[in-house]
Ligand SMILES: NC(=O)C1=CN([C@@H]2O[C@H](COP(=O)(O)OP(=O)(O)OC[C@H]3O[C@@H](n4cnc5c(N)ncnc54)[C@H](OP(=O)(O)O)[C@@H]3O)[C@@H](O)[C@H]2O)C=CC1
């Protein structure tokens with residue numbers, strides 16, 4: 001580890017703390033006007049990883065000064081019952097934001113559930129209305145992980161306009177909205193995925209490389225361009241530790257900037273979520 005240039009490592013925790021402080025100030029303004037921002041998390045079943053993530057979100061609410069409530073339906077709740085629960089939360093004026101933790105059990109169609117959340121109470125930005133606005137460069141409530149990555153780029157003065165940006169992974173929550181945000185900022189964007197024939201051909205050309213696949217150490221040093229800025233959303237936890245999609249120790253030698261895992265993109269996702277809960281409460285207040 002001694003030959004690692006730590007000045008290249010993006011401090012996601014520090015930027016997340018700054019974003020949370022901004023959310024906290026905005027939440028305080030609302031509270032001064034008698035409006036209490038409140039996030040309701042819906043966690044179906046008892047998946048331990050999901051429980052951990054939801055706990056992290058509740059702790060962030062506490063730090064920021066946002067009310068948080070847990071809704072814990074059992075794993076065998078039917079899709080219709082879950083829809084009823086969401087409709088109830090949509091109607092409840094004390095609830096500013098609804099977050100249904102993913103993944104959902106196989107018998108429930110996740111997109112059907114996302115579509116049921118009021119777009120004004122959608123801090124994840126997964127509703128088609130919010131996704132559609134992102135596509136036409138009207139970024140309102142947008143997915144938190146890619147927005148957090150954009151904020152990191154801003155904080156570390158990574159120029160986007162005119163750059164070659166490569167996004168690996170095209171999920172609705174990471175890769176696809178990431179590509180749209182980079183395109184909105186005038187990068188030349190390539191999107192790679194499991195059927196990309198020669199991944200290295202693309203990643204080698206990337207001035208900005210964003211990876212979100214869940215494949216441990218998919219990106220090796222010989223796949224990246226000298227001086228690239230690299231953002232790793234992937235998280236794999238196994239018996240030996242927590243890893244990103246990027247072979248960090250080797251890739252950092254070539255990168256100009258790189259996010260670590262943990263401590264990079266992850267904390268930003270939660271910090272941006274906090275700003276979105278406040279934004280939802282502001283929108284409801286203006287209604
Ligand atoms: N840091 C954070 O805040 C967050 C982290 N995550 C993490 O990010 C990772 C991705 O999550 P998510 O987007 O939900 O996952 P999905 O499984 O929905 O998507 C993974 C994407 O990666 C692509 N992919 C898989 N294997 C390869 C490969 N060998 N080469 C190229 N592309 C590949 C898939 O392509 P295809 O669809 O064609 O198979 C798919 O587009 C996970 O590790 C997850 O834990 C997720 C959300 C937030």
Ligand SMILES: Nc1nc(=O)c2c([nH]1)NC[C@@H]1CN(c3ccc(C(=O)N[C@@H](CCC(=O)O)C(=O)O)cc3)C=[N+]21
Pocket residue numbers: 053056099100101102103124144235237242261262263264265266267268269270
């Ligand atoms: N409706 C919904 N919205 C989500 O935003 C959502 C979801 N479902 N399902 C699961 C994924 C995953 N996700 C993460 C959030 C924070 C960290 C995070 O803070 N990670 C820390 C700790 C990592 C660790 O130690 O395991 C870090 O990277 O430093 C990671 C992953 C949000 N997701």
